[in-house]
Each structure stands twice: as C-alpha cells, then as structure tokens.
Amino acid sequence: MAAIKYRLIKKDSRTNARLGILETPHGVIETPVFMPVGTQATVKAMTPEELKEIGATIILSNTYHLYLRPGHKIIEKAGGLHRFMNWDRAILTDSGGFQIFSLSSLRKIKEEGVEFRSHIDGSKHFFTPEKVIEIQNALGSDIIMSFDECAPYPADYEYVKNSMELTIKWAERGKKAHKNTEKQALFGIVQGGIYEDLRKECAQRLVEMDFPGYSIGGLSVGEPKNVMYDIVDLTTEYLPENKPRYLMGVGSPDDLIEGVIRGVDMFDCVLPTRIARNGTVFTSKGKLIVRDAPYAEDFSPLDEECDCYTCKNYSRAYIRHLFKANEILAARLATIHNLYFLIKLMERIREAIRQDRLLEFKKQFFKKYGYKEE
C-alpha cells in the first residue's frame, strides 16, 4: 500500500483548479490546502490543540533545523516527530537543501552532496541525498522531500541547467535510498528556474521516476509574480493529474488563489506566522498593521467577517496594546487569526470549486481585499 493516496474529486470547468482528497497515515487532507509552517517542531505560538481548532490538517517541519537541533536521533528515540511534538495529524518535512542555501554559511556544492556550516554553532556538516532521506525516515514525517538545489533568482541558463541536472541525479539517489515507502511518500521537486525547456525536461524526467507527488521548487525567490504564475502554469502541464502538486514557499492570499487556478494543490509559507509576530494581520479588506496608532481606540475585531477565537473575543485596541507592551499573547492572538484566515480562505476556495464559481470568488475576493485584477 502506498503511503499516500490522492483522489481527484472535481476539476474546475474554466481553470486548472482541482478539488481533491489526500489520504495519509495521519489523516485525510482536503485539497487545495494551506500547510502551516512549524520549523523547529512547533508552529510558533500555537499548541497542537489550537492548530486542530482552526482546522489545520497538515503542518511542515524542517529537516535542516531538526538535524542540527535537537538531532534526528533524539526525535527517533522519542518515537518520531509526531510523538515528540504531540501532533497526530499529517506532517511534511522538506529536505533541508533550501535552508542550507538560505541560512547556513556555505559550503561547497558537489555532485556527492553539500558541505555547510551550522548557522547555530558554525560546526561543519555534509548533506547528501541519502543522508537527508535517512534523517526524514528517522523523523517519520508522512511526506518527505528529495534533496534539491533551488537556483537563486536571477540565474543564467547554464547555471540553472547544471543545477537542474544535479537535482535530477539527487532525486534518483534519494529514491533509491528511501526504504520506508509504505509509510512515507517521497516527492520529487521540479527545478529549472524561469526557463521553459528546463522546467519541461525536469518535470518529464521526474515523472518517469514515478513519485507519489511533485513539488514545484525554485519559485517565490524574488521573481516577478507573473513570471512565477507562468512557470507554475507550464510546469503543472507536465505533471500527472492524479498526483498532488505542492508549490513551495507560497504564499500570500492572491498567490494561493492564482496557484489553485493553475493546478496547485498544496502550499506552505512562513509569511502568515512571521508577519503575525510583527503585528501585521490579514483581513478581508487587506492587510492591517494593528500596532499602528489609528487602532488605539478601535474596539472592533481585527476582521468583522472573521469568526476565529481572536476576532470573537478581542478588539484591535487590546491587541495593539499587547504588541506595544511586547506581550507574548500578542503573537499568539495574531498567529491564530492569520492561520485561520488562510485555512478558511482555502475552505472557501474548495467550496467555490465545488460550485463551479472559482473565478467569481477570485473577482469578489480581490475587489474586497484591494488587489487589482491583472
């Protein structure tokens, strides 16, 4: 039995959007889905019970961070990541490649693997495709990622071509090293930068290896939005429709809607939790910086249309006060709201696909939120 089973429930009649069900060893996930990020085995400021309360069905955690601290061996001894962090729903871990490039003081990239120094204590480490599979096997996450190289943006054709070739080789080596296929689904990651021919070749060669799901990597790294959307559009064209597609590192409300329209099923982004801790929240009328002066005597909820715990019980004035006073509760209330906002947005998107009115939903959401339609 494969670790995960994806069922395409309905295709939107006018876009590439899909309504799906993803069955995992830790529960059923309705797609399209937004996955809260829990870098160091916790979604910052949230308990697992609060995550369930707001409707989270799958969260992310991070191979790079957990390998460095507390170490994957400790987590394995604890009975795996689910036990260790008391989360009994689905977990997706990324391979750590992206964090090496974006966090650690690198490093040498060779075909064999990547040498890097820990951002915590400067100690030297060496990740190979086999090593990161071994770490993710020890963590016991339900969905695991191949070791990939996310080319920077901009990057010239030659660099991206070599990097894409390496990502393919590393995907093959990771697939060979992955033993626990019954319990953990290994996704291939499509690279290729902004180059159509490289994206097509990478997608086709990964599909030949027959992964249970495919990530679209190398995007949301500074390229213009319309370039990202075009690359997503062309990449999903070469991916099988009976397998889930995961757009890595995306995103904001508009990016989620635009990604779903282009055939993406799974999303993750550090944005909602990160900006929440800085006092910025999503509302149906756009972003709101609640720590700003105008809200000092505003006793209305963050968002009139939101029924989350925060909006049902606290005012903008109170939450602004908590931020100004540097109270821990500020981050908690804003995080609950931002995650609920995106999880609720995905629920409304799924409903719109069900009723074949996704484009109307997009128009109405964009108008209210203050996005300009392209």
Ligand SMILES: O=c1[nH]cnc2c(CCNCC3CCCCC3)c3[nH]c(NCc4cccs4)nc3cc12
């Ligand atoms: O090609 C990629 N390969 C692998 N991972 C990528 C990621 C990380 C996705 N989130 C993982 C999470 C796992 C749990 C811990 C937190 C990360 C990306 N994030 C972004 N943009 C958003 C960005 C965020 C920050 C800088 S860019 N583009 C990405 C491209 C890749």
